[in-house]
Structures are given as structure tokens and as C-alpha cells.
Amino acid sequence: MKKLLFTVLSALCILLMPAVQAAPTIDIGLVVSQYSAEVEAPAGFIITLPDGSREEYGAGKYFFSAGQGRIRLDKKTYPDGIVLTLQEPKEPAAKAASGKAPAVSKRPAAQRLLSVNKQECPGEIWIYTTDGGTDLTVVNRVSLETYVNSVLGPKSSPIWPDEAIKAQAVAVRSLAWYFKSRQGASLYAVRAMEPGSFYGGERTVNGNLAKVSAQTVGQVLYYDGAPAACYTSESSGGRTVSAAEALGRNIPYLPSVLDYDKDCPGFAWEKRIPVSTISRILNQLGHPIGKLTGYRLSAQDKPDERDRFASGRVRYISWQGETGSVTLTGREFADMLALSSNDFDVFLTEALPDKLDIPIENSAGIEIGRKEMPIDVKGPTEPVWKSTLPGFHFLTGSKDEMLLFRGKGIGTGLGLSKWGARGMADAAGDKAGYYRQI
Numbered sequence: 001m002k003k004l005l006f007t008v009l010s011a012l013c014i015l016l017m018p019a020v021q022a023a024p025t026i027d028i029g030l031v032v033s034q035y036s037a038e039v040e041a042p043a044g045f046i047i048t049l050p051d052g053s054r055e056e057y058g059a060g061k062y063f064f065s066a067g068q069g070r071i072r073l074d075k076k077t078y079p080d081g082i083v084l085t086l087q088e089p090k091e092p093a094a095k096a097a098s099g100k101a102p103a104v105s106k107r108p109a110a111q112r113l114l115s116v117n118k119q120e121c122p123g124e125i126w127i128y129t130t131d132g133g134t135d136l137t138v139v140n141r142v143s144l145e146t147y148v149n150s151v152l153g154p155k156s157s158p159i160w161p162d163e164a165i166k167a168q169a170v171a172v173r174s175l176a177w178y179f180k181s182r183q184g185a186s187l188y189a190v191r192a193m194e195p196g197s198f199y200g201g202e203r204t205v206n207g208n209l210a211k212v213s214a215q216t217v218g219q220v221l222y223y224d225g226a227p228a229a230c231y232t233s234e235s236s237g238g239r240t241v242s243a244a245e246a247l248g249r250n251i252p253y254l255p256s257v258l259d260y261d262k263d264c265p266g267f268a269w270e271k272r273i274p275v276s277t278i279s280r281i282l283n284q285l286g287h288p289i290g291k292l293t294g295y296r297l298s299a300q301d302k303p304d305e306r307d308r309f310a311s312g313r314v315r316y317i318s319w320q321g322e323t324g325s326v327t328l329t330g331r332e333f334a335d336m337l338a339l340s341s342n343d344f345d346v347f348l349t350e351a352l353p354d355k356l357d358i359p360i361e362n363s364a365g366i367e368i369g370r371k372e373m374p375i376d377v378k379g380p381t382e383p384v385w386k387s388t389l390p391g392f393h394f395l396t397g398s399k400d401e402m403l404l405f406r407g408k409g410i411g412t413g414l415g416l417s418k419w420g421a422r423g424m425a426d427a428a429g430d431k432a433g434y435y436r437q438i
Contacts, residue, residue, distance in 0.1 A: 024144040025123075026180050027198050029188035030116050031138035033130050036065040040115040044087040056087070070135030084125040086114055109411035112200055119192075120202040122146055128187055137283035139188045140201070145217060146182075147190075148173045149210040151197050155232065155418055162215075166435035169213035171416045174198060174221040174230035181227050196232050196411060216435070223253055235264035235419045237343050237409025245309045246414040249424075254415060256311060260423030261276055266410040267419075269340050272349060275401040281336055282319065282326060288322030291397065296320070298391040300345045307391060313343045313413070331412075337405070344407030346393075 031037045039062045039211035047055045062073060070077040083098050113120040116138055123142035130137045151172045156165050164295045175197065180189040192199040221228040227253060233240075236259040261267060279292045296318040298304035307316045314330030330342030360369040395401060 024177075025141050026144050026176055026190065027183070027188040028140045028142065028147065029137060029191040030119065030121065030140050032188075032191060033135045033137060035135055036063055037127070037136055037138045038063055038115075038117050039084065039125065040118075041086065042112060045114060046087055047073075047078065047087050048083040048085070050081045051064065056288070062269075064127055064136060064138075066129045066134055066136045069129055071127055071129060071136070080128050082127050084127070086112060088322060089406035116140070119200065120412050122202055126187075130187070134377075137187050140192075140199075144173065144176060145213075146205075147176055149199060149201060149205045149213055150199050151176075152209050152213055153204035153206045154198055156206075156209055158206060158212075160210050160422050161430035163428070163430050163432075163435040163438065164421040165209055165212040166216050167416065167421045167425070167438040168232065168418060169216045170219050170221060170230050170435065171230040173216070173219065174228050175232070178218045178227040178229045196234075196414075201230060217328065228253060231412070231415030233412050233414055233417055234410035235259070235261040235266055236413035236417045237267060237341065237407070238262070239311065239413075240415065240417060240420075241309075241311055241313065241413035243414065245311060246412050259417045259420040260427065261409075261417050261419035263423060263426075264419035266340050268406075268408050269410075270404060270406040271337075271339060271406050272402050273337060275395055275403060276399075278319070278337070278403070281323065282321075285336065287319075287326040288323070289319065289326055290323035292319055292321050292395055293397065294320045294392055294394045295346075295390045297346060304391055311343070311413075313341070339405055339407065341407055341409040341411060341413065343409050344405045345415065347404040347406065348396075349402050349404040382407070 041057065041059050041062070043059050047057065049055075065072045067077075071082060072078075074105055108285045112126055115121065116125060121142075123140055123146065126139040126141060127140070128137045129135065148169055152165070152169055155172070156168055158165075176190060183189040190197065190199070192201075198204070221230055227397065229243075231243075231246075231254070234358055238259055238261070240257050240259055243249060243251035243254070244255040275292050279290075282289060282292075296307065297314065298307050300308070300312045303310075303312055305315075307318075309315050314333065316327050316329055317333050318325060318327040333339070334342040334344070344421070345360065358371050358373050360371055362368050416438070424438050425434060428437075
């Protein structure tokens with residue numbers, strides 16, 4: 001992965017994982033430091049205690065909680081580190097006595113999985129107490145390839161070039177192996193909600209993508225003899241973000257490079273949000289600064305390093321209200337308003353309708369009904385009224401005041417771009433083996 005994810009460095013290469021185990025596993029944090037968790041079993045399951053003893057439970061919903069360093073289930077308590085596994089279907093005694101090979105269950109695989117908080121999970125479920133024994137952490141231990149296929153599902157499409165899918169599979173596997181190599185005493189290597197690497201268990205596995213990914217099984221990127229941190233994102237908006245900017249530390253193989261993601265539907269985006277909505281959300285998140293009177297953010301064409309990175313992405317944005325002020329990072333603010341990325345500029349715009357109410361008439365000109373038709377009117381935009389303070393913009397305070405956020409890209413922009421990988425594979429005609437060049 002040279003053009004998008006890495007510079008051309010001879011120390012970076014694809015290697016097969018050491019064959020220390022036939023099927024490497026990875027621990028995924030499903031529930032982290034919460035008071036309780038719901039486990040649903042479609043059939044009987046077994047709880048294995050740290051001393052090796054086992055207890056059987058029937059199908060149903062069970063609520064696990066923590067207290068005084070013990071795991072609670074109904075009126076029973078268990079020590080730290082219990083393991084939940086689903087029982088295999090039992091054959092009738094008559095069949096077992098016949099000596100015939102046991103029949104394989106015909107139930108769909110998804111119906112034979114334990115669920116944690118409504119998420120179906122293959123593999124084993126490990127439960128620990130954390131935070132001094134007051135909370136639970138629930139971990140899903142699965143094979144590394146199962147994890148790769150689950151994360152790959154939402155990232156790609158089976159109709160995309162195979163080489164783009166392979167490149168993403170290698171990147172996802174490499175990042176997982178990177179985190180696993182640094183797990184140490186932690187209960188898990190990655191979290192299910194890891195930014196850019198969402199693990200949805202069985203639900204997000206796509207069989208067609210898994211077949212393509214299987215062509216790269218065991219392939220991991222290494223740099224200077226260690227697993228490489230192969231971060232991925234949706235779309236960078238034309239140029240990837242360096243590790244120095246995104247992570248605050250320099251990683252030689254993660255510089256800022258040109259992307260090939262122009263075909264991404266979210267390559268350029270805009271979103272209109274009422275100022276009153278921003279004020280309300282800030283208050284809900286614990287920033288009661290009153291009615292907004294202005295904000296501070298330099299323009300992208302004249303970036304100030306105090307609030308923008310060299311890439312133009314927002315580093316900080318400050319909001320002034322009638323009773324106080326608050327400063328948020330660009331990512332915090334983008335997440336708060338569900339903006340696609342922190343690569344944006346802000347404009348004052350008129351409040352425009354997003355639909356028209358159109359009358360429906362018969363041939364005689366008599367109205368017989370009405371229909372709402374969605375519209376997309378761009379309307380005039382202009383930067384918010386600026387003060388003499390650099391980067392500070394006053395708001396008018398009008399009831400219908402609206403801000404237009406106009407930006408590029410989806411996600412952090414760090415590492416391998418999903419749409420960039422597709423663009424490169426398309427340009428190369430999906431040439432076999434080209435994924436090693438992406």
C-alpha cells in the first residue's frame with residue numbers, strides 16, 4: 001500500500017503472520033465498563049469458570065451485572081473471567097446408540113449464536129469485572145479472519161473491484177494485528193466501536209466480500225519488523241491526513257498523500273443547521289452557555305494554525321454565548337452535529353425550505369389533493385459577519401438564523417481511503433495482484 005496508505009518505503013512489506021497458531025484469535029471489547037449486559041441464548045449454553053468447572057443454562061435472556069468484584073446472574077455470583085459458549089445440539093439417545101455420525105444442525109448459523117446487547121456474536125464471550133469490581137467488561141473472542149470479515153462488511157461492496165477489497169482486508173487485518181501485538185494486560189485488543197473499524201459480529205459479515213478477503217488470509221503489513229498501524233477511513237476529500245495531525249505522533253508510513261476518492265458520494269458535502277439547534281445540543285452536552293452570539297474559526301483559504309491544521313481541517317472551534325463560552329476540537333464538534341468530517345468551512349445562509357407543497361388538480365382545474373415535493377435550493381451564502389478579532393464571527397441572533405457547513409470527505413481521513421482504494425483499482429483495470437500497490 002504505497003500511494004494511499006504509505007510512502008514508498010522499502011522497510012514496509014506484506015508478510016504472512018507467524019504460524020504460532022493455526023487460527024489466530026483477537027479479543028474485542030463489546031461492553032466496556034458498564035453496570036450490566038444482556039445475553040440472549042437461542043439454545044442451551046455453558047458457563048466455564050476459571051477453575052475449569054462448568055454450569056449449564058437453558059435458552060433465554062439473561063442479565064449479568066457486577067458488584068463487590070463478582071459477576072452476578074440472578075441469585076448467583078461468579079468470579080472474574082467466566083466464559084460463555086453455546087451448547088452443540090444434542091442428538092436423541094436412540095441415534096447416539098446406533099453408532100451413526102451425529103447429524104449437523106440444520107438451523108441457520110445466526111440462530112446458533114449468543115447475542116450481547118442484541119448483537120449476535122460468533123466465538124466465545126468472556127465476562128470480567130472492572131473499575132474496582134463495580135462494572136462489567138464483556139469481550140468477544142473470535143478468529144482474526146472472522147473479525148476482518150465483520151469489519152470489512154460495512155466498509156466495502158461486493159460489486160467493487162476485487163483488488164480494492166483485498167487492499168482493505170489487508171489493512172483491517174494489519175491494524176488488528178498491530179493492536180493485538182500491543183494488548184499486553186488489557187482485557188481486549190480492540191473495541192467493537194473502534195473509529196473506522198466497526199465490528200458488528202455476524203450481522204455485518206458479507207459472504208461475497210469474505211470470499212475475496214480469503215485470498216489474502218494471513219497477510220499483514222509490517223514495518224521495520226513490527227505490525228504496521230494500517231488505519232482506514234471512508235474518504236479523505238482529496239488528500240489523506242498524516243498521523244502527526246490525526247494521532248499527534250509521527251508514523252513514517254502514514255504521511256499526507258493525494259487520494260483517488262472523487263467518486264465518493266460524500267467527497268463534497270454541505271449541511272444546514274439552525275443556530276438554535278447548535279445552542280440546544282451544546283446545552284444538552286453540558287455546555288450551558290446560553291443563546292449563541294458568535295464563534296471563532298478561521299477561513300479555510302486563510303487558515304490560522306491556532307484553530308486549523310495545515311491540511312485545513314478544523315483543530316478547534318470556539319462558541320460564545322450570552323452566559324459563557326466553550327471550545328471544542330474539530331472532531332468533537334463534527335461528531336456533535338453529525339458532520340461527515342472536520343474538514344469544513346462555515347457560512348451564514350438564509351433559511352430555505354427543503355420541500356414544496358404542490359396542489360394536484362383534475363382536468364377541470366379543481367384541486368383534488370396536495371403533494372409534497374423535496375427540493376434542493378442552494379441559495380445565497382456569505383461568511384458570517386466578522387469582528388475586528390481575528391477569526392471571530394458575530395451571529396445576528398435572528399429567530400431563523402441558519403449556518404451552512406460546507407466540507408469534504410467522510411471520517412478522519414487517516415490511512416487507507418475506502419473510496420481511494422476503489423478509484424486506484426478501477427484505474428488499474430482491477431489487475432490481479434494490484435492490491436499490493438494500493
